[in-house]
Amino acid sequence: MPLPAGLAALAAPLLAIPVAFGFTAAPALADNPLVLVLTVLLVLIGLFSIIIFTSRVSHFQDPLFCVFVVFSFISIIDLIIALEEDGFISGFMEVYVREGEPFLRTSHGIMVCYWDGIVHYGLYLTMVAAIGQRKNYRNLGLFWLGSLLMSIVVFLLGNMIGKHSSELSPSFLLNLPYLLLLAWAGLRLFQQPKERPCLSPEKVAEEQHKPLYQRPQDVALVLGLLLMATFTFFRGMVVLDCPADSCFEYIYQHEPYLRDPVAYPKVQMLIYMFYILPFFILCIYGLVLPGCSWLPDWSLVFAGAMAQAQFCHLGSSLHARTPFPYQTPDDVLWSFLLSNLLYALGPQLLVLRCLHGPAFFLPAPPASSLPAPPAGLSRGKKHQ
Structure with a gap:
């Protein structure tokens, strides 16, 4: 049965x-x-x-x-x-x-x-x-x-x-x-077919004509993505053995797990640098210019990837199975947790922005679908 x-x-x-x-x-x-x-x-x-x-x-x-x-x-x-x-x-x-x-x-x-x-x-x-x-x-x-x-x-x-x-x-x-x-x-x-939001062409056009400074949520996301992109590039340089003093100090005093010879953290940081970093730049582009219909779908994919990666990175850094020299030092534990949790949170906030405010990311409506201005108003403008 x-x-x-x-x-x-x-x-x-x-x-x-x-x-x-x-x-x-x-x-x-x-x-x-x-x-x-x-x-x-x-x-x-x-x-x-x-x-x-x-x-x-x-x-x-x-x-x-x-x-x-x-x-x-x-x-x-x-x-x-x-x-x-x-x-x-x-x-x-x-x-x-x-x-x-x-x-x-x-x-x-x-x-x-x-x-x-x-x-x-x-x-x-x-x-x-x-x-x-x-x-x-x-x-x-x-x-x-x-x-x-x-x-x-x-x-x-x-x-x-x-x-x-x-x-x-x-x-x-x-x-x-x-x-x-x-x-x-x-x-x-x-x-699979997407879920199409029931939005009028007027609503879509109104949202897409707003400049960035009139969208405070998007301003905050752009600034957050810029910080995340900088952090991504920095940690990529750290695992590539950059000789800068800041990189040396970071890998020995803040995230020694990046030196673990199992190579998982190094691979993770390089994937961040060569794949996640370009995506952050594309996300900023999609938040500034309207009509980037690819962003909601790909933000979901990258949000899932970042959530999984940061969970494993945080857990591995603190797990007892990691050799003691590569575990996170107690004196930087809270800064380590805060920076990595915020790093994981950024893509999730981007997904929420895309799903709960989809009008900005829809294809621009054709001009024929928008209502024409009132006839009297257009004649008045022409007369003037």
Whole structure:
């Protein structure tokens, strides 16, 4: 008998607990990494089959339903790994982490698992429920897309160039189909129709004719983005070993985690510098000039990416698994927290601005759709 969308979404993650326990209970998995990889693939294929046979056929009009349910299963696995590595539980994923992905034992790996098991899992449940009720979930999907993409890219690059690069195993190849599936899901999300606000052409024209100084919220956002862009460039120069005294002082006295040889923080700062920094400049452009219809969508993607990245960076800097020389010093703890929290907050405020005041970012209405001036007024002007 087919299950409703909500029950199907909840049933798949519940299977994660016996599956995780089975990984540790099977001694053959600990001896052969290739068998471990094949076992994981069989589990995921079996999960897809269960979803197909227990869900309503109508749900498959949106194939992202299957993606979100399978990813929710992976989220619970990640949450189990994080809880086990922090000592809250034991006897579940020890074999897989030790033989398959030992870099999940780093502070960054644990933070990635917490974010995936809590935030991403909540997003999956919400989006699956929206699919079942035939509601629009495009905005949530774009936020999730940015968050998961940032998580995967930083984690994979850090694994390949950090001190754990020699521990790569065949399980690392499981990330390739994961990336391909994420890219396909992203294309599907961008192709979904946008929610069009019910705004008259007059209202759109009125908002778009306001100069920047008449929009105090946008002035504050522009100034905040300029500060964030400066901070982004500075930390990028820090991890590139800039010889300036300010960079030397910062990396040793304020954020020593940037020196950690696991390479995750260095990769993160370089992604900020080469991708987030140009986006900040584009955001300033979109807040100054009207009609940048691309900004609401991409602000959601980058807001998700920044939220995930800053959570992992903050958590890793303070986690006990980070070696003591790279942990944040107590005397700069509050300034470190404040600067990084504000850095994460900026993109979220930009998203709120785009979603709650969309008129400025809509395409400019054609002149024919605007009301003509009163006839008497136009004759008076002409007579004068």
